[in-house]
Amino acid sequence: MQTSTHFGSQTSGEDALIEPSRWTFRALWLPLVVVVWATLIGAGMVGLMVYHNSPGARSDGNPVWQENPLVALDTSRDNLLVFIHPKCPCSQATLSELARIQADCGDRLRIGIAVYQPDEENWSDTPVVRQALDIPKAHVFADPNGELATLFGAETSGHVMLFSTQGIRTFSGGITPGRGHEGNSLGREAIRQYVSQNEIICDTTHVYGCPIVDRPSAGLTGNEELRRELE
Amino acid sequence: MNLSDNRLINDRAREFLTEHRESIYRRTDRMFAWLMVFQWIVGLTVAAWVSPYAWAGRTHYVHPHIWSAVILGGLICSLPTFLAIYLPGRAITRQTIAIGQALVSSLLIHLMGGRIEAHFHVFGSLAFLAFYRDWKVLATATFVIAADHMVRGIYWPESIYGITSIGWQRSLEHIAWVSFEDVFLFYSIWVSCKEMTIIANRRSEMEQMQVEVEREVTDRTREIELQRLVLQESHERLERQTAELRRAIEASEGANRAKSAFLANMSHEIRTPLTAILGFADVLLETGDIKKAPADRVDAIETIRRNGSHLIALINDVLDLSKIEAGKFQVENLPCSLHRLIGDLKHLMQVRAEEKKLSINIHYDGPIPEMILTDPTRLRQILMNLLSNAIKFTQEGEVSISVTLVGKREDRKIQIDVKDTGLGISDEMREKLFHPFTQADGSMSRRFGGTGLGLTISRRFAQLLGGDLEILETSSAGSTFRLRIDPGPLQNVELHEPNEQKIEKPAQVKPAPAxxxxxxxxxxxxxxxxxxxxxxxxxxxxxxxxxxxxxxxxxxxxxxxxxxxxxxxxxxxxxxxxxxxxxxxxxxxxxxxxxxxxxxxxxxxxxxxxxxxxxxxxxxxxxxxxxxxxxxxxxxxxxxxxxx
Known part of the structure; x- marks a missing residue:
């Protein structure tokens, strides 16, 4: 006579002669494998989430508009300045969110997108650049060797800065909830709130993206810098 | 749940249901094995397409999403695929697949940048898992999705909901939407399982019915085979009986032929000496002066002649009966004047009647045909037999003959009633009279003579002439025999009513020359x-x-x-x-x-x-x-x- 265990292993009259330890192993090996498998996946997912939520470096020290030859302050409306790396895949989420902001704010907001352009490369036609060019009424311009980003203190692609008509920075940070991830975020809400209500609900958020320029950071992570700044 | 009141059907239906479920589990396992591999490839493609590299200025390296797609995606898909291939149909297999499918959704959404469109993968996955028709699978997948949202909502609320505070409410909201779909899927599974139960019950009933039909067919076939054997045996018995009958017929025919030969020989052997007996009796009566011979000698010679004649008559009757019974007797169809034939008979029998002081009267009821088509010899033989019997058994009174034409058109018959005033016939002997060698009683033969064949032969002759002979009535006052014969076609035959008084006397035979x-x-x-x-x-x-x-x-x-x-x-x-x-x-x-x-x-x-x-x-x-x-x-x- 044959019986079937819960996990499908076949037992017979001979099983009565099998040692209990062997029987236990035959019964539990599959659940154990599943548990190990699930644990590994859980660890992987946690690691991915950690990476996903790790902000980039930042050094946004000057809280006012910096005069420069590439873009001028529009005193008739708020100014939004975005710094992106043309090859950064994470910035596509930033540009998608930027397009939503543009749709919400319209002409009340002047958008300028500074695209990092090293001298040795021609990165003027990348998916990121094309996406930026598709945003209505956005002023897309090259930022040679990231000088403008350096001037404004943006080190991570996707860094967004909002300046009032007087050139005062009211917001600095990212507008995505995570690395390369679209969706509701504090940064987007802060910009929309300021432009529409002239109200500052949040002036700083984490920036998620690739480093704009290839240089060693100050050795501080974005979170540490932000924390220092907040202190 | 009992599927049927019949325990046998119920048990079999449970087997069918289990078998059906196993089939669905295995089929869906195989489907998910392919789907897992496909999703892994899609994840790799998406990662390679969307974020192949991470950059730092002008330098770049493989994006962590690629490694996530390869390693984490492969890990997620590996065990479900393995179990689906090697352990299909097990509960743990489909539960593992449910966990894996929910994780695949999470990974794909992540690799696709959290686009809202990518979230449809979750709902599609749940619908796909409903193919198992096992609510526990959906529950597991839902649990994984809920756990994912809860963990993210607790530890990374901004990354998933865009808020900094712990996202209990948003997590519960998301879980609620997933559960909303689950409600429909659970209902769908419940209905489907119910239908599967009904199908299993029907299959069981049909199988039971088929078994009963097969049993019935087997029984019927066995019965038919038995019937066939019985029929075959009957057929063989019938063939044997037919063969025996054929042999009996052949033997009978042989016996009949032997009888005919015997009759012929007997006839020959008796006639031959009778020729001499009768002939020499005539010679004795005709030679010499017979009138001078003593009376007792003449009487002795007459006795020899009379008995010889009787013997001849007996032989003739036996031969006639033999031929009739053998079906070899053939009657002729000759034109015949009925009233002349009856007149001749009257004259012929008149002598015998007068010996007993009887009168013979002929009466015609209505017109009769001038000529009829019949066998006059046999008709004469019948009428002579009837008249002879009537005279023989009548002591006083008369013998009357009544002739009439009866019937209509094609079914017209000549009806002749011969009535006597004799001693009558008892009821029990009425039919026996027509049997061969039967007379009213044994003493008749001694008193009146006769062979006992006359009426038998007469009836057979009457039947051969298209009619019949019967006793119409009989009593102590006398008997009436009715003869009917077919007169043949009468279309052009003139009918007339003969006057018995004017019946021509038969022409006197001219005396033969010396x-x-x-x-x-x-x-x-x-x-x-x-x-x-x-x-x-x-x-x-x-x-x-x-x-x-x-x-x-x-x-x-x-x-x-x-x-x-x-x-x-x-x-x-x-x-x-x-x-x-x-x-x-x-x-x-x-x-x-x-x-x-x-x-x-x-x-x-x-x-x-x-x-x-x-x-x-x-x-x-x-x-x-x-x-x-x-x-x-x-x-x-x-x-x-x-x-x-």
């Missing part, structure tokens, strides 16, 4: 082996004036006929003789060119005997015992015809 003159100068060869018949016939012929030569057998007769210088005018040829019979001798004579008349003499009285004689070459035929007058007239007739 015997000595009849055969004068005729040279006759008599071929006869019996010495008694030789002497008798020679005596008769010589007495008629003929010259007679004798031959003892056919060979001698043939020799004499062919070697004589004086040809014979007539050859009388007995047909049954030793050495050479009459048939051979006649054939040889005809073959040698003898053209004179050859008259066959035979004791065989059957009709076929006459035909056989004619076929052998004989001119005519005369039966034994010899009727002297007829024989002499026959010889005279053919001698004259040959001389013309």
């Amino acid at each position: 015997s000595k003159e009849v055969l004068k100068d005729l040279h006759i060869l008599l071929v006869e082996d019996g010495p008694d018949n030789q002497r008798l016939i020679q005596f008769l012929l010589k007495k008629a004036g003929a010259t007679v030569e004798l031959a003892e057998n056919g060979q001698i007769g043939y020799d004499k006929a062919t070697q004589t210088d004086q040809p014979f005018d007539v050859i009388l040829m007995d047909m049954q003789m030793p050495i050479m019979d009459g048939y051979t001798a006649a054939s040889k004579l005809r073959a040698d060119g003898y053209g004179g008349p050859i008259i066959a003499l035979t004791a065989h009285a059957m009709a076929e005997d006459r035909n056989r004689c004619v076929e052998a070459g004989c001119t005519d035929y005369s039966t034994k015992p010899v009727d002297r007058t007829k024989l002499i007239e026959l010889i005279r007739f053919h001698a004259q015809a040959a001389s013309v």
Whole structure:
């Protein structure tokens, strides 16, 4: 006579002669494998989430508009300045969110997108650049060797800065909830709130993206810098 | 849940249901094995397409999403795929697949940048998992999705909901939407399982029915086989019986042939001596002065003649009955005047009636045909038998004959009632009278004579003539026999009502010329082996004036006929003789060119005997015992015809 265990292993009259330890192993090996498998996946997912939520470096020290030859302050409306790396895949989420902001704010907001352009490369036609060019009424311009980003203190692609008509920075940070991830975020809400209500609900958020320029950071992570700044 | 009231069907239905579920589990496992691999490839493609590299200024490296897609995606898909291939149908397999599918959704959404469109993968996955028709699988997947949202909502609320505070409410909201879909999927699974249960029950019932039908067919087939065997046995028995019957028929036919041969031989053997007996009795009565002979001697001679005649009549009746029963008796269809025939009979029987002081009256009820088409010989035989019986059994009074035409159109019959005033017939004997050799009682034969065959033969003759014979009524005051016969077609036959008083008396037969003159100068060869018949016939012929030569057998007769210088005018040829019979001798004579008349003499009285004689070459035929007058007239007739 044959019986079937819960996990499908076949037992017979001979099983009565099998040692209990062997029987236990035959019964539990599959659940154990599943548990190990699930644990590994859980660890992987946690690691991915950690990476996903790790902000980039930042050094946004000057809280006012910096005069420069590439873009001028529009005193008739708020100014939004975005710094992106043309090859950064994470910035596509930033540009998608930027397009939503543009749709919400319209002409009340002047958008300028500074695209990092090293001298040795021609990165003027990348998916990121094309996406930026598709945003209505956005002023897309090259930022040679990231000088403008350096001037404004943006080190991570996707860094967004909002300046009032007087050139005062009211917001600095990212507008995505995570690395390369679209969706509701504090940064987007802060910009929309300021432009529409002239109200500052949040002036700083984490920036998620690739480093704009290839240089060693100050050795501080974005979170540490932000924390220092907040202190 | 009991599927049926019948435990057998219920148990079998459970087996079917389990089997069906196993089939669904295995099929869906195989489907997810392919789907897992496909999703892994899609994840790799998406990662490679969306974020192949991570950048830092001008330098780049493989994006962590690629490694996530390869390692984490592969890890997620590996175990479900392995279990689906190697352990399909197990609960743990589909539960693992449910976990894996939920994680794949999470990974793909992540790799696709958290786009809202990517979230449809979650709902699609749940719908796909519903293919298992196992709510526990959906529950597991939902649990994983809920856990994912809860963990993210607790530790990374901004990354998933865009808020910094712990996202309990948003997590619960997301879980609620997933559960919302689950409600429909659970309901769908419940309905589907219910239908599966019904299907299993139907299959079980059908299987049970099929088993019963097969059993019934088997039983029927066995019964049919038994019936076939019984039929075969019956058929074989029937064949054996048929064979036995055939042998019996052959034996019967053989016996019938033997009986016919016996009758023929008996007839021949009795007729032959009777020829001599009756003939010499006649000779005794005719030769010498018989009137001077003592009365007792004459009476003795008359007794010999009467008993001889009775014996002849008996033989004739037996032969007739034998032929009738053998179906060989054939009646003729000749024009016949009915009233003349009845008149002749009246005159014929008048003598006997007057001996008993009886009168014979004829009465015609309405017109009758002038001529009818029948066998007059047999009709005469019937009527004579009826009249003879009526006279025989009537002591006083009368015998009346009533004739009428009855029926309409095609079914018209001649009806003849013969009524007597005799002693009558008892009821129990009415039908027995028509059985062979039966008379009213045993003493009748002694008192009235008769063979007991007359009425039997008469009824058979009546039936052969298209009618019947029956006893119409009988009492102590007398009996009435009714004869009906078919008169034949009457379209052009004139009907008339004869007046019995004016019935012509039969023409008086002219007295034959004196015997000595009849055969004068005729040279006759008599071929006869019996010495008694030789002497008798020679005596008769010589007495008629003929010259007679004798031959003892056919060979001698043939020799004499062919070697004589004086040809014979007539050859009388007995047909049954030793050495050479009459048939051979006649054939040889005809073959040698003898053209004179050859008259066959035979004791065989059957009709076929006459035909056989004619076929052998004989001119005519005369039966034994010899009727002297007829024989002499026959010889005279053919001698004259040959001389013309």
